[in-house]
Amino acid sequence: MTLLLKNVRPMGGPVTDILITEGRIADIGPAQAAAETVVDGGNALVMPGLVDAHVHLDKTLWGMTWRGHQAGPTLDDKISTERRLRTEWDLNPERQAEQHIALSAAMGTTSLRSHVDIDTVHGLKGLEGLLAARARYADVMDIEIVAFPQSGLMIRPGTAELLDEALANGADLVGGLDPYGLDRDPKGHLDTIFALADKHTKPIDIHLHEGDELGAVTTEMIVERTLALGMEGKVAISHAFCLGMQDRRRVAGLTEKLARADIAIITSMPPSRPVPVADELRSAGVRVAGASDNVRDTWAPYGNADMLQRAMHIGQRYNWRMDADIEVALDICTYGGAAVLGLREYGLSNGCVADLVLVEAETVAEAVVAAPVRKQVFKRGKLVAANGKALA
Amino acid sequence: MTLLLKNVRPMGGPVTDILITEGRIADIGPAQAAAETVVDGGNALVMPGLVDAHVHLDKTLWGMTWRGHQAGPTLDDKISTERRLRTEWDLNPERQAEQHIALSAAMGTTSLRSHVDIDTVHGLKGLEGLLAARARYADVMDIEIVAFPQSGLMIRPGTAELLDEALANGADLVGGLDPYGLDRDPKGHLDTIFALADKHTKPIDIHLHEGDELGAVTTEMIVERTLALGMEGKVAISHAFCLGMQDRRRVAGLTEKLARADIAIITSMPPSRPVPVADELRSAGVRVAGASDNVRDTWAPYGNADMLQRAMHIGQRYNWRMDADIEVALDICTYGGAAVLGLREYGLSNGCVADLVLVEAETVAEAVVAAPVRKQVFKRGKLVAANGKALA
Known part of the structure; x- marks a missing residue:
């Protein structure tokens, strides 16, 4: 051919x-x-092909009639509202994943990493839906799936066992989420997900919204475990808002540690939050990938899965105006993403x-x-x- | 009909x-x-119809072949680079204004306010071009023109006389620019533009990039002169990055003063800068308008004159997710702009x-x-x- x-x-x-x-x-x-x-x-x-390093295929409302946002401002509000609406609105993960994949393909994305909610209410239904959608679209999109404890891990007994099952049944990575800010037991949370990663020989991608010094200490905890288990190159932190904190000397120290442990940073560059400074991270040797994150879901009504427009947002956020700088914004959404997903060739x-x-x-x-x-x-x-x- | x-x-x-x-x-x-x-x-x-309260019709490169950004990071770099390229690239203000107007119309903008550079090198050529374009597109777009001392006023003798001439020959408003940060003589700068406004009975729209306490004091100077001349409702501040400063108590005081003097705030919501907090301003009774600002010009390669997309940026910047909040983002780009431009009916x-x-x-x-x-x-x-x- x-x-x-x-x-x-x-x-x-x-x-x-x-x-x-x-x-x-x-x-x-x-x-x-x-x-x-x-x-x-x-x-x-x-x-x-564009690379979208962090999406939620199972969450999008794309293709459905307009639904006004219902969740309050906290992380807890968003999690509980989503868990409720998943049932009320009959959010079929397979059907919605296919809508998202088709949208992403239309936008030029050819590889993506998706988180999928694993919790004690919905079990592995999301994973099963994503596996079916991935199989159907195998010729269209390369997809990595992260088993993601969206509703909490230590605060929701039974979730660790479900993650274990998900990893045995097709999930490619272990996810995590705000070990202290949401899950209230950072040591327990991180020990659990690193143990699962070690058991299944699979990488980790952890959502870290924790801001400022809170996220900084959690980042250190992640670095320590990555080095202890020899998982250099196998761990990513998504969001990492703490790296946008005011104290740039503190961030420089964290950056050096991230580079040493070869931990990647994935960012959707939300304009309402402090964000990691991509060129500082890249200069230090840290892999940085761009991402859509939420695409019109119960978390946020915005988003269109357009990674070229995301590159534009990245360039504008950093005030990059020279062609060479704008090319870096695209690099984050192509080669940067490929390096984080480990795409070969x-x-x-x-x-x-x-x-x-x-x-x-x-x-x-x-x-x-x-x-x-x-x-x-x-x-x-x-x-x-x-x-x-x-x-x- | x-x-x-x-x-x-x-x-x-x-x-x-x-x-x-x-x-x-x-x-x-x-x-x-x-x-x-x-x-x-x-x-x-x-x-x-969408309202774009701050553009530069004379600056855009829209419709020309791609030109990589050349200016350095400072305001001075951008001003001197533009003045040079205006000649080197034969930037015809009339032709470029028509390109911009057609683009804005395609995006649904039906009224806009444009600044036009007035300086001792290019004189009133920009104004003449905009007046010709405005006449040709009178059935397509309502256009207000601000005589804008882009290259400085006190630091560039002869500019005040040119502004005076511009106001006598079709410019609708007097412009100003960073009275202290760029023009080095805030008292002289503000006294001059308020005197011109008073002489011609025309409103004022001043670019204020000055950050933090610098911009705060200049804002107070603008308020004082507005009240002294009875110009309430006739003055706008564009950008007003100082209103995005950390010290929210200081900003609350300024907001109260802006409301008292009925001074409007115009913002393009740049993602790389602190920005005014629109809902706080609106709650205090301050008129707030949205704007494209630069559209692919020697200042910035970004921009597409799309005020619906601008509303999206505004909503994302403020983390507005509820339908009612997102409607406010559109209001800023419709009724908010109309209130600043004084559009009747x-x-x-x-x-x-x-x-x-x-x-x-x-x-x-x-x-x-x-x-x-x-x-x-x-x-x-x-x-x-x-x-x-x-x-x-």
Whole structure:
């Protein structure tokens, strides 16, 4: 199976052709040979598939009629409201995951990591839904699944056993959530999830909303356990608002520790919160990935799964204006995400998996600030979306 | 001239019809009579025309090939880089203003306030260009023009005389810019622009980037002069980053003073800066308007003149999730802007000017979070944009 993608501009460079064989990039350069299928890119800019490192496929209301937000301002409000509405609104995880995957594909995302709620009310239903949706969309999207104790772990007995079961039944990572701020027992929480990770030889991705010094100490606890278990490179912290704290000297110390333990940071860059400073982290050698997080769900009505627009938000948040800086914003949503998800053979080189996005833009910077409709999206060399719509 | 707009949902309410006579709303309700023209709104949500209270029509590079950002991080860098590139890149203010107006119309903006650079290098050329563009697009957009000393006033002798000339020749407001931070003589700067406003009986709109206590004192200076000259209701402060300062008690005092002097606040809500807290200001009775500010110019490569997306940014910045809160975000970009620009007969009632925007959305909140393509835009009852494209 060969596909010749003619007249495209890799990262906005000169016009060339890309030959794809068996789902991989076989050659970039003026086409030398015939191919079974030829697609004309019309001089579009081509970039590697966008990577969304933190979503909740099971939560989105995408495709449903409008539902006004009901939850109060605290984390507790959001958790209990969601657990209730999941039943009241008949939120089928499989159906909603498919809506999200199709939306993400339409936006040019070709790989993502999704958390899935595991709790004593809904058990493993969410995981089962996501596994079914993942199987159906295997040709469209690479998906990692995190077994996520959204309703708490130590405060909700039985959850640890469910996580254990989830990890034995298809979940790829262990999740965690605010070990002290929500779960009230940081030592118990972290010991439990690191033990599960160790038992199943699976990585960890922990939600850490804890702010300022609270999150800073929890970050140290995570670093200590990562080093003790030799889990360098296998742990990620999502949100990490504490890294946006005022005391930059304190943050510099944490950054050095994160780098030493090769712990990645995943951020959706919410404009209402302090956020990690991506370029400081990257300079210190910490992997940083961008993410959509909530997409129109009971947590937040915003979100559209557009990782190009997310790159724009990232650039604006850091006041990046030069082309070279805006390119970093896109890097966080492509190569940065790939490094966190551990995608092998990712990018625009011979041998890389042919996950490609075409947009009408002169430069990468223009693609980020304009976030134009995705003209074509290829997953392993197969067209999966065109003109902003998923084909599947 | 009568137009019957059938099957629309005012602010997402029940389906009804809007009868428009001579550019004004004559009736909202099931159509009783025939009209010369009938348009089917297809059950779209209809809202009043969006208001963009702070743009720079003369600066945008919209419609030109991509130009990488060149200016350094300071205000001085941006000012001197722009003054240079204006010549090097042959930035024709009339041509660029027309590009911006067409873009804004396509996004559903029907009224805007634009600053125009007045300096000793380019003189009144910018004003002349904007006046020509405004005349050509008179049926599409209501435009207020602020004579703006972008390169400084006290530090650039001859500028005050040019502002005086601009106000005598079509500029509607006097502008100002960081009286101490940039212009180094706050007393001289403010005395000069208030004297010009007094002489020409025209309002004031001052750019105030000055942060924290610096901007706080300048705000007090502006309040004092407003009260002394009886200019209550005639002064606006754009940006006002100082109102985002940590010391909320200090801000509360300033807010009370702003309310007393009826000074309006205009904000584009930049995600990299502290920003005024809109609901606190509104609760105190201060008029607050939303704005695009820079749209792909030598100051910033971002921006698309989309005031629905701006409402989304405003909602996200303040962490507004409830429908009622998200409606406030839109209010800032509609009625809030209208109150700052002093638009009379604005809104969706009988007798109001028929500036209308139709979008496919169930509710106002959905219109804000999704910022869908503008299906139809009417200016004084005349169709000026459809399916996201300006007709002119």
